[in-house]
Amino acid sequence: MNRELDFPVGIWETFATQRPPVRCSSGYLIYLQDTQATCFYYLKSGKVKSFIQSEDGMERVLNLYHAGSLFGEASFFDELPRVSSAVAVVPCEIVPIDRELVTQEFARNPELALAMMKYLARTVRLLSEQVDQMAFRPARWRVANYLLTLSPAGGPVSCTQDDIAAAVSASRVTVSRALARFAARGWHRSGGGPVPGDSEPGAERVRQVGLGGAGLPDYFPHGAGAAG
Numbered sequence: 001m002n003r004e005l006d007f008p009v010g011i012w013e014t015f016a017t018q019r020p021p022v023r024c025s026s027g028y029l030i031y032l033q034d035t036q037a038t039c040f041y042y043l044k045s046g047k048v049k050s051f052i053q054s055e056d057g058m059e060r061v062l063n064l065y066h067a068g069s070l071f072g073e074a075s076f077f078d079e080l081p082r083v084s085s086a087v088a089v090v091p092c093e094i095v096p097i098d099r100e101l102v103t104q105e106f107a108r109n110p111e112l113a114l115a116m117m118k119y120l121a122r123t124v125r126l127l128s129e130q131v132d133q134m135a136f137r138p139a140r141w142r143v144a145n146y147l148l149t150l151s152p153a154g155g156p157v158s159c160t161q162d163d164i165a166a167a168v169s170a171s172r173v174t175v176s177r178a179l180a181r182f183a184a185r186g187w188h189r190s191g192g193g194p195v196p197g198d199s200e201p202g203a204e205r206v207r208q209v210g211l212g213g214a215g216l217p218d219y220f221p222h223g224a225g226a227a228g
Contacts, residue, residue: 010068011115012042012068012070013042013068014105014109015042015070015095015097015101015102015105016042016044016095018095018101018104019095019096019097019101020095021044021045021093021094021095022093022094022095022096023091023092023093024046024088024091024092024093025088025091026088026089026090027087027088028087028088028092029085029087030048030072030085030086030087030088030094031072031082031085031086032082032085033052033053033082033083033084033085034081034082035081035082036081036082037072037075037079037080037081037082038076038098039072039097040071040072040073040076040096040097041070041071041072041094041095041096041097042069042070042094042095042097043065043066043067043068043069043071043092043093044067044092044093044094044095045067045092045093046067046088046090046091046092046093046094047064047065047066047067047088047089047090047092048064048065048069048071048086048087048088048089048092048094049063049064049065049087049089050062050063050064050065050071050072050084050086051084051085051087051166052083052084052085053085059166060166060167060169061166062084062126062127064089064150070097070119071086072086073116073119073120073123074120077120139170139174139175139178140177140178140181140182142168142169143164143168143175143178143179143182144178144182144187146164146167147164147188161175161176161179
């Protein structure tokens with residue numbers, strides 16, 4: 001789900017003009033699950049992944065953030081430990097937003113505070129949809145929905161099968177089978193070579209075609225119990 005689909009372009013840029021950005025290399029861990037949130041972040045450039053990790057090391061991707069996004073805001077506002085971690089997927093520039101800055105900007109522009117409330121509500125909706133998908137949707141539906149989230153119009157996306165598997169809580173084998181089904185129906189094709197910085201075997205870029213438009217094809221059942 002794109003939480004910023006109907007927000008005005010550049011609405012959060014006011015935060016970026018007040019503080020110098022911090023440059024992060026690919027793989028840099030921006031914050032850790034279960035730590036205190038003293039700030040949240042504006043992503044000036046690059047791409048960031050948020051994820052949760054179980055005690056046995058299992059990882060579940062929550063969201064991918066692109067330039068112009070905010071992230072890490074929920075735990076900042078409720079003043080409880082962070083429920084997820086965030087890592088730079090590619091080299092990034094991020095702007096930390098602390099209480100002094102957010103109070104200053106909200107006082108200067110009350111509409112920004114209302115937009116933030118809407119953004120937080122979208123976060124709750126995003127998590128609710130993820131719970132719904134894990135409880136009731138078959139794996140191939142979750143794979144297709146994830147690809148649509150990355151590119152609603154059906155254009156190229158850059159990710160690996162491992163990325164998709166982590167995001168939809170499925171095995172890489174299950175993802176591979178789902179993509180093969182889509183390819184057989186002309187909804188998807190893979191190619192483009194390795195993802196920059198990823199040396200793992202089979203870490204090819206996934207290019208998704210024909211999944212956009214009016215929504216998911218009727219092929220994907222909406223109830224529980226369908227084979228993944």
